[in-house]
Amino acid sequence: MIEPTRAAALAHLADFTPRMGRDYAAGRNADPGPGARTAVTELSPHIRHRLITEEEVVRACLARHSPTAALKFVQEMFWRTYWKGYLELRPQMWTDYKGWVARVDPAVAADAMAGRTGIACFDAWVAELKTQGYLHNHARMWFASIWIFTLRLPWVLGAEFFLAHLKDGDAASNTLSWRWVAGIQTPGRNYLARAENIARYTDGRFHPVGELDEHAAPLTEPGPPPPGMLPPADPAPTGRVALLLHEDDLSFWPSGCDVVGVGGLCFPAERSIFAASPVARDFTIGALADGLRGATARIGGEPVRLELEDVGAWARGLGVRDVVMPWSPVGWTANMLQGAELDGVRLHRVRREWDSVCWPQARAGFFGMAKKIPFLLERFRLTETTQGALPL
Ligand SMILES: Cc1cc2nc3c(=O)[nH]c(=O)nc-3n(C[C@H](O)[C@H](O)[C@H](O)COP(=O)(O)OP(=O)(O)OC[C@H]3O[C@@H](n4cnc5c(N)ncnc54)[C@H](O)[C@@H]3O)c2cc1C
Structure with missing residues (x-):
């Protein structure tokens, strides 16, 4: 548990920075469980509230690692910026989501939210979410997938449940990640949690063989609307x-x-x-x-x-x-x-400036933004010679 202060976040950042290179790329998918994670930062609550900024974290990473070694970490940081920009260019998606939330009955998910499904991994993640306010990224993906495709619950209720409990609960990262798992963010492509994958990346802590729907079809809701313009911001006043x-x-x-x-x-x-x-x-x-x-x-x-x-x-x-x-x-x-x-x-x-420059890049898929990362890094003087150096 990292205290909710900028000083604690900076201290943890300094401690973690040596692991932001190839160690991160190799270890980030594994979730050995609460108290045992050393491959991910667990700094998302601080970044989400901007006790420290995306720019500061990327700067620390690139000051220590070559652009090639830093590639995976920098990309993951840009996933956050991408989701923020994506929703900012399409505010209607949030309005529509909230409208749908108002029309579902939360009681249908009572057992899932109480951790009473009988699926051991899912019930353990419910407990972890409630007590820690955090889940590993891979656990979030498995959780959302089981919620939608095995338990057949409305994805918007799961997203609300996450927002209530995650310390890093964020309108953009959360809503759009749930949509991505459901197969409506990239229409036709859903994320299916598989028992073997869970066993492998939880060091065998869980192995829900025979308990999951591993073949469900994606949801069929409308895909994302086209992007609009970034709304104008105000200049800082004087005086x-x-x-x-x-x-x-x-x-x-x-x-x-x-x-x-x-x-x-x-x-x-x-x-x-x-x-x-x-x-x-x-x-x-x-x-x-x-x-x-x-x-x-x-x-x-x-x-x-x-x-x-x-x-x-x-x-x-x-x-x-x-x-x-x-x-x-x-x-x-x-x-x-x-x-x-x-x-x-x-x-x-x-x-x-980070937001004004980066968010308009979220017009289409993440790959389009990823191609621009070297130029964005240069634009913010995060590396001197990034152009073409990141193998994207
Ligand atoms: C269903 C679902 C819901 C999610 N809801 C949220 C949410 O409400 N708030 C939130 O901040 N993240 C959310 N995420 C994204 C991601 O799971 C978390 O940001 C990440 O697990 C945070 O852990 P960390 O700080 O240890 O990450 P690290 O691996 O250490 O990554 C460093 C930082 O990069 C950013 N980041 C990494 N991966 C992602 C990602 N896939 N998407 C966006 N940013 C990322 C975060 O700011 C993170 O702190 C969600 C993912 C899924 C699949």
């Missing part, structure tokens, strides 16, 4: 401003303005129809507190955790009319902020 942090980006600091106060918002209850589990909620609240401490340390004073309806009065109390905040990508925070009444205070939503 005196208040900084409003939220759970999508807790290490943001605006340039070119004079920050006179720091406040923070988070909406854990809005994560899913099951709200947020205590583990996920406590992580987010802890991360927000740490982000607020970090920002306040730059200017002095006391950070404030705010309710949305208090933002206007808070800003006016600081003597400012301009509130600057990091961009909130498609998800529950953006939903809450949409159309919020802020009592005459102007809200400036500023997007990081």
Whole structure:
């Protein structure tokens, strides 16, 4: 369990960086179980809340490893950026997903969510998810596949169950990964969990032979809509401003303005129809507190955790009319902020350059973005000579 602080994330990053090269590529698919994982970072909750950024993690990796050795790790980091961009260019997918969630009866998944299916691996992952707020990537794939194709439960309920419990619960990575397993993100191609594969990559901890539907057909829902344009962000204002942090980006600091106060918002209850589990909620609240401490340390004073309806009065109390905040990508925070009444205070939503440059690359499949990774790395000066050096 890595504490929900930037300092803990940076310390873990430093410790893990030597393993980001060929060791990661060789070991990342195996899940030896809680407490025994050394091949993956388990930093996704910190990255999702941006206690540390994708750019910082990729920079640390490439400072230590050659582009060839770093290839797999860098690609996995870009999967996150890709999913974020994909949903940002197609916000309707989130609206449609939430609409469907509202129409299903959660009771149909009661046994699965209680870990009472009789499939030992699945029931163990339910317990791990609830107590740790984390599952290994391969376990997430097996879990989602069993949920959809063996238990025949609505995928949107499984996705909501994940959002409620994962400390890294994220609108884009989660929704689109569930769609990918179901065979509706890349229509016609589903991911089927197989007993032999589970036994092999769990070091024999589980072997659900004869218990899984290993031949199910993909779901047949409409595929993704075509991409739109990235919505415009605001330029950072100049002059005196208040900084409003939220759970999508807790290490943001605006340039070119004079920050006179720091406040923070988070909406854990809005994560899913099951709200947020205590583990996920406590992580987010802890991360927000740490982000607020970090920002306040730059200017002095006391950070404030705010309710949305208090933002206007808070800003006016600081003597400012301009509130600057990091961009909130498609998800529950953006939903809450949409159309919020802020009592005459102007809200400036500023997007990081990483997002503005990378997200528009998510127009089609991941391969299209992967081809551009060398140029993106160069663009952000993460390597000096990447062009053509990554064998993509
Ligand atoms: C059904 C399903 C649901 C998922 N839901 C989420 C979610 O809500 N939030 C979330 O952050 N990830 C989600 N993922 C992606 C992935 O499983 C996790 O990001 C990863 O397991 C985190 O563990 P780690 O930090 O040890 O990863 P590492 O292997 O150490 O990877 C380093 C970082 O790269 C990024 N990353 C790695 N793999 C992926 C991937 N496949 N997709 C997106 N980013 C990736 C993460 O930020 C991760 O922290 C989901 C995957 C599946 C199959």
